[in-house]
Amino acid sequence: MSHHYNSLYQESLDKPQEFWAEQAGAVDWDRPWDRVLDDSDAPFYRWFSGGRLNTCHNAVDRHVDAGRGDQDAIIWDSPVTGQTRHISYSELQDQVSRLAGVLRNLGVETGDRVIIYMPMVPEAAMAMLACARIGAIHSVVFGGFAGPELAKRIDDAEPRVILSASCGIEPSGVVDYKSLLNEALERSEHSVDRCVILQREIHRCELDAERDLDWETAMAEAAPAACVSVDANHPLYILYTSGTTGRPKGIVRDHGGHAVALLWTMRSIYGVAPGEVMFTASDVGWVVGHSYIVYAPLLNGSTTVIYEGKPIGTPDAGAFWRICETYGARALFTAPTALRAIKKEDPDGEFIHRHDLNKLRAFFLAGERSDPDSVRWADGHLGIPILDHWWQTETGWAIAGYPFGLEEMPVKIGTAGRPMPGYDVRVLDEEGEEMPYGELGNIVIRLPMPPGTMLTLWGNRERHRDGYLMRYPGYYLTGDSGVIDTDGYVHIMSRIDDVINVAGHRLSTGRLEEVLSDHPAVVEAAVFGVKDATKGQLPMGLVVPGSAFDGDDEALAAELVQRVREEVGPVAAFRQCVVVKRLPKTRSGKTLRGTMRSIANGEEWNMPATIDDPGVLDEIAGYLKR
Numbered sequence: 001m002s003h004h005y006n007s008l009y010q011e012s013l014d015k016p017q018e019f020w021a022e023q024a025g026a027v028d029w030d031r032p033w034d035r036v037l038d039d040s041d042a043p044f045y046r047w048f049s050g051g052r053l054n055t056c057h058n059a060v061d062r063h064v065d066a067g068r069g070d071q072d073a074i075i076w077d078s079p080v081t082g083q084t085r086h087i088s089y090s091e092l093q094d095q096v097s098r099l100a101g102v103l104r105n106l107g108v109e110t111g112d113r114v115i116i117y118m119p120m121v122p123e124a125a126m127a128m129l130a131c132a133r134i135g136a137i138h139s140v141v142f143g144g145f146a147g148p149e150l151a152k153r154i155d156d157a158e159p160r161v162i163l164s165a166s167c168g169i170e171p172s173g174v175v176d177y178k179s180l181l182n183e184a185l186e187r188s189e190h191s192v193d194r195c196v197i198l199q200r201e202i203h204r205c206e207l208d209a210e211r212d213l214d215w216e217t218a219m220a221e222a223a224p225a226a227c228v229s230v231d232a233n234h235p236l237y238i239l240y241t242s243g244t245t246g247r248p249k250g251i252v253r254d255h256g257g258h259a260v261a262l263l264w265t266m267r268s269i270y271g272v273a274p275g276e277v278m279f280t281a282s283d284v285g286w287v288v289g290h291s292y293i294v295y296a297p298l299l300n301g302s303t304t305v306i307y308e309g310k311p312i313g314t315p316d317a318g319a320f321w322r323i324c325e326t327y328g329a330r331a332l333f334t335a336p337t338a339l340r341a342i343k344k345e346d347p348d349g350e351f352i353h354r355h356d357l358n359k360l361r362a363f364f365l366a367g368e369r370s371d372p373d374s375v376r377w378a379d380g381h382l383g384i385p386i387l388d389h390w391w392q393t394e395t396g397w398a399i400a401g402y403p404f405g406l407e408e409m410p411v412k413i414g415t416a417g418r419p420m421p422g423y424d425v426r427v428l429d430e431e432g433e434e435m436p437y438g439e440l441g442n443i444v445i446r447l448p449m450p451p452g453t454m455l456t457l458w459g460n461r462e463r464h465r466d467g468y469l470m471r472y473p474g475y476y477l478t479g480d481s482g483v484i485d486t487d488g489y490v491h492i493m494s495r496i497d498d499v500i501n502v503a504g505h506r507l508s509t510g511r512l513e514e515v516l517s518d519h520p521a522v523v524e525a526a527v528f529g530v531k532d533a534t535k536g537q538l539p540m541g542l543v544v545p546g547s548a549f550d551g552d553d554e555a556l557a558a559e560l561v562q563r564v565r566e567e568v569g570p571v572a573a574f575r576q577c578v579v580v581k582r583l584p585k586t587r588s589g590k591t592l593r594g595t596m597r598s599i600a601n602g603e604e605w606n607m608p609a610t611i612d613d614p615g616v617l618d619e620i621a622g623y624l625k626r
Contacts, residue, residue, distance in 0.1 A: 009421050111234075137235045177205075432472050
């Protein structure tokens with residue numbers, strides 16, 4: 001392994017202030033910082049305190065000033081509408097400054113909140129940047145969220161204005177955003193001054209004459225607004241992540257550390273240069289969309305693709321490869337669930353080989369554990385590095401991965417790579433003692449966390465402290481369990497609450513899923529613990545066979561039970577395996593193990609707000625009752 005990563009990583013831990021000050025040199029500052037790392041309020045650390053800058057200036061205006069005005073900033077590709085658009089940095093500057101003017105006209109001041117509830121259209125990114133431009137704090141709510149969930153976020157963020165659209169478009173049809181928004185506004189206790197609505201031709205909506213403004217009309221009447229210089233620790237955005245309690249957890253991100261860290265990752269982790277194209281197939285409503293559809297590529301002066309479609313079905317399993325070929329993408333980043341969907345539809349990789357992908361240098365996966373079988377499939381057909389990496393809404397960028405832009409490291413399939421600079425990753429036992437290499441424990445990050453990670457939870461510092469910083473003082477609790485091997489690679493096994501205890505043995509559900517997924521007939525597996533009177537918990541597995549499978553479900557289940565016995569051992573006590581057509585997922589692709597566990601245990605459960613297709617849970621309940 002070359003000296004480059006090792007020395008940089010060590011420097012980031014030994015001399016974090018010097019390391020991050022050097023990276024901050026790539027960003028335009030209006031006023032230099034007083035302290036690189038401010039520990040005056042530990043364990044709530046702050047980066048670049050006293051410094052002033054503006055994220056929108058760094059993502060848009062400075063590239064125009066540097067002569068990149070004619071370069072594509074955003075390419076919008078929408079197979080669901082059959083439309084595409086190319087937006088240059090100069091056009092983006094014009095549109096964003098005008099939209100910032102619209103917000104100013106509506107009385108939005110620095111520090112006010114704006115909720116963005118929009119489909120995957122360029123205006124969603126413009127809305128984020130327009131807020132950043134005037135120091136307003138945006139909170140993007142994923143466009144598919146139902147009214148009650150949107151209402152909760154309105155009550156928590158208390159926005160002055162909401163930016164939305166008449167509709168979103170799914171393969172199943174048009175989603176009427178406006179009626180969902182109306183329902184949320186009726187339910188919420190906080191009242192919103194005004195809504196600005198982007199009318200989409202495919203489905204126009206009625207506007208409320210007193211509250212709603214037409215987006216195009218408002219833009220035509222607004223004067224452009226300039227960038228406002230804000231403190232490095234001024235909140236850039238609030239992004240809600242699912243909490244275990246009813247109140248959503250609003251992760252707060254800053255302007256300064258965020259810009260520094262994301263800009264550094266574009267070149268060092270993703271290996272994408274200014275002027276090159278990055279295709280991140282996610283949604284602006286999730287952290288991956290915030291970081292790698294909008295902010296990082298634009299901070300870097302790259303071109304970002306905003307894709308309004310699915311990995312399959314719009315129109316086929318070749319959609320991602322078409323985009324990579326058409327726009328010459330250098331890096332592709334998506335979730336393992338998308339890769340599995342593509343592999344299931346196109347097991348022989350025929351669609352891959354129909355496209356010229358010679359510009360694509362690397363394929364990045366994150367959002368959940370990547371099953372080794374899918375990684376090997378992609379590797380075999382693409383012949384480029386398939387790089388799994390691990391991060392969270394809370395961190396905003398990769399905790400562990402492969403620093404592809406610095407050097408090519410050996411890929412260990414089934415791991416999330418090595419810790420990235422700035423992250424001092426450790427594995428602790430219940431008492432807080434460090435575990436030896438190769439032993440399963442709770443993964444933590446020694447404080448301080450690097451720049452760009454969460455500042456706090458919106459309006460709830462105590463919950464931040466209790467949920468993340470109290471269990472092991474001096475460390476951030478990731479909530480994941482796993483192993484660091486002797487080569488320093490991080491293996492994420494499962495959420496801490498997905499480690500099941502079978503007769504006193506701690507077993508990772510992730511390991512069991514890996515064994516099940518490795519069977520040639522299985523494309524996807526989910527394992528969770530169900531209550532058992534004698535052993536405490538027993539693992540239950542649900543598996544989805546590939547479309548080509550025409551064998552006997554019970555025979556497959558029996559074979560899988562035997563396979564786990566051989567690979568993991570009788571200690572797993574794995575006897576319950578059910579073959580199902582599909583698994584319940586959130587819209588961002590995470591499998592709803594907790595909900596299935598509640599159903600299997602006969603416990604009360606609520607329909608998760610983020611579920612993609614509620615009908616799947618009825619199917620699963622039917623299987624589990626047999």
